[in-house]
Amino acid sequence: MSAGATRADVLKAASLKPAGWGQTRRQDAWWVEPAIPFVVFTAFIVYATYRAFVGGHYAVGNYLSPFFSPELWGTSKHAFFGPPPSWLPAWLPYTPAILILPFPGGFRLTCYYYRGAYYKSHWADPPSCAVGEPRHEYRGENALPLIIMNIHRYFLYAALVFLIFLAHDAWKSMWFAGADGVEHFGIGVGSILLTANVFMLAGYTFGCHSLRHLTAGLFDVFSTRPVRKKAYECVSWCNKHHMRWAWCSLFGVAGCDIYVNLLSRGVITDLRIF
Numbered sequence: 001m002s003a004g005a006t007r008a009d010v011l012k013a014a015s016l017k018p019a020g021w022g023q024t025r026r027q028d029a030w031w032v033e034p035a036i037p038f039v040v041f042t043a044f045i046v047y048a049t050y051r052a053f054v055g056g057h058y059a060v061g062n063y064l065s066p067f068f069s070p071e072l073w074g075t076s077k078h079a080f081f082g083p084p085p086s087w088l089p090a091w092l093p094y095t096p097a098i099l100i101l102p103f104p105g106g107f108r109l110t111c112y113y114y115r116g117a118y119y120k121s122h123w124a125d126p127p128s129c130a131v132g133e134p135r136h137e138y139r140g141e142n143a144l145p146l147i148i149m150n151i152h153r154y155f156l157y158a159a160l161v162f163l164i165f166l167a168h169d170a171w172k173s174m175w176f177a178g179a180d181g182v183e184h185f186g187i188g189v190g191s192i193l194l195t196a197n198v199f200m201l202a203g204y205t206f207g208c209h210s211l212r213h214l215t216a217g218l219f220d221v222f223s224t225r226p227v228r229k230k231a232y233e234c235v236s237w238c239n240k241h242h243m244r245w246a247w248c249s250l251f252g253v254a255g256c257d258i259y260v261n262l263l264s265r266g267v268i269t270d271l272r273i274f
């Protein structure tokens with residue numbers, strides 16, 4: 001319901017059975033709420049896919065775009081194993097992102113919050129409260145294909161590992177090559193962006209529902225496990241704002257990639273704060 005709708009409005013609207021897809025007796029702009037994730041999430045997926053397949057301009061100096069981190073094989077100085085190996089098939093449009101993006105991408109696609117958002121916005125299932133949907137039966141996530149969503153907890157393990165790489169990138173972004181050939185500590189706008197990106201991704205990952213279950217949610221009583229209880233409380237705190245972390249981190253990761261891309265192309269210059 002829109003922000004101005006009262007509880008009575010919601011109950012009244014929910015009691016009316018809509019007949020067909022998109023039909024409703026609601027008077028408010030109910031379509032705005034699903035329209036926003038539809039536009040933003042679709043734009044992000046298109047942009048990330050384009051970057052993963054086209055590549056290029058993903059690193060400059062000590063900055064590495066988070067879309068391409070960790071860079072296993074690649075052409076920048078950040079590559080762990082050097083240039084792309086010769087055994088890769090020539091027909092494969094290789095970029096460092098192709099190998100790694102399925103993990104953070106899968107983590108987001110199977111996230112409990114995003115599922116709730118894009119089931120509504122992209123599948124109209126239902127489009128909104130008391131608005132008619134295209135299907136007449138609820139199949140849930142207990143059977144194929146949506147039972148696959150339960151893979152989320154495994155993507156969580158990968159996301160936790162990715163955080164370590166991204167934190168390392170943020171640290172490296174504060175070491176600039178000097179004229180003497182030695183790296184010196186400094187802070188540029190890029191360092192701030194890459195560090196903020198890790199912070200937002202950490203807030204998103206540490207608020208994961210699966211992590212909440214893993215820390216202590218699986219116990220009936222956790223007062224006898226003080227460490228697990230503390231971890232559970234921390235995860236619960238992040239979890240309370242999971243939607244906000246989800247969107248901030250989405251903009252953060254795309255924003256960092258755009259910034260590094262523009263820097264690498266020479267469209268903008270990095271401002272060194274010190």
Ligand code: FES
Nearest residue numbers: 111112113208209
């Ligand atoms: S539930 Fe959203 S990241 Fe796990």
